[in-house]
Amino acid sequence: MRKIGFVVDSTFGYKGNEDVSIVPLKVIINGYEYVEGEFSNEIVVNTMKEKRDVKTSQPAPSMFVDAFEKQFSNGYDYVICLTISSALSGTINGANVAKGILENENIFIIDTKTASVGSDYILEEALKLANKGMEVNEVIDHINEIITKGSLIFSVDDLSTLVKNGRLGKVSALIGSILKIKPILRFKEGVLTVEAKVRGLMAVFKYIKEQVVSLISDSDVIVRITYVDNIEYAKTLEETINNINNGKVNVQIKGILSPVISAHVGLGGMGIYLVTK
Known part of the structure; x- marks a missing residue:
């Protein structure tokens, strides 16, 4: 069993291992909040076609707290949290606040500095290494290498x-x-x-x-x-x-x-x- 659990946000579009905790962002249309991952993208597409406003909101720190705790309860010694680039969203701020609340130095939060298929690729590669039993610092080093190359x-x-x-x-x-x-x-x-x-x-x-x-x-x-x-x-x-x-x-x-x-x-x-x- 690997030692490292993973938490990501919903913009990754990750469809793989259910053991990865996904923290959802939200889309707001006409004052109604849609939780990403629980509705079809067609809703956003049709709203844009109608030239109506679509707003988005980032997750509350409590959602990251729950995700981190779930990974530790699954038996992992460490948790790597990957987020959409901080240049595009403040999502990583909620993750950092959550780490502070838990006061756990075995949580590592990484800004992927990319988005969507870029972030998802980084996660997939990190999972491969973690599943091979690689140590957390080695996995983090490899993640950072991919970030610089992609x-x-x-x-x-x-x-x-x-x-x-x-x-x-x-x-x-x-x-x-x-x-x-x-x-x-x-x-x-x-x-x-x-x-x-x-x-x-x-x-x-x-x-x-x-x-x-x-x-x-x-x-x-x-x-x-x-x-x-x-x-x-x-x-x-x-x-x-x-x-x-x-x-x-x-x-x-x-x-x-x-x-x-x-x-x-x-x-x-x-x-x-x-x-x-």
């Missing part, structure tokens, strides 16, 4: 959501709407930047394929794809990357972005996590 690329159809959330200037949105220019945003180690602006969806696919090719060397390249509401975009991108066909690229579509992240990315959004292994 990055998350976002592409969107509708720029208005990014503007409303303060991610893009109104001038950028206006240019995009007139010229059909799509921004490509890179989120790496907690920093979000507009890396490129390309014209048309096929140019987005071409750009991301080039990024994958640039990572190929002696290491395998991991590509994880997620999307808000258009699986055809994700399938086309998957096919484009598979056409590299050199045996060193592992690409998977991991499903729909969590409702909380979808609300911030906007319609037509895709997330692509890239990391070398």
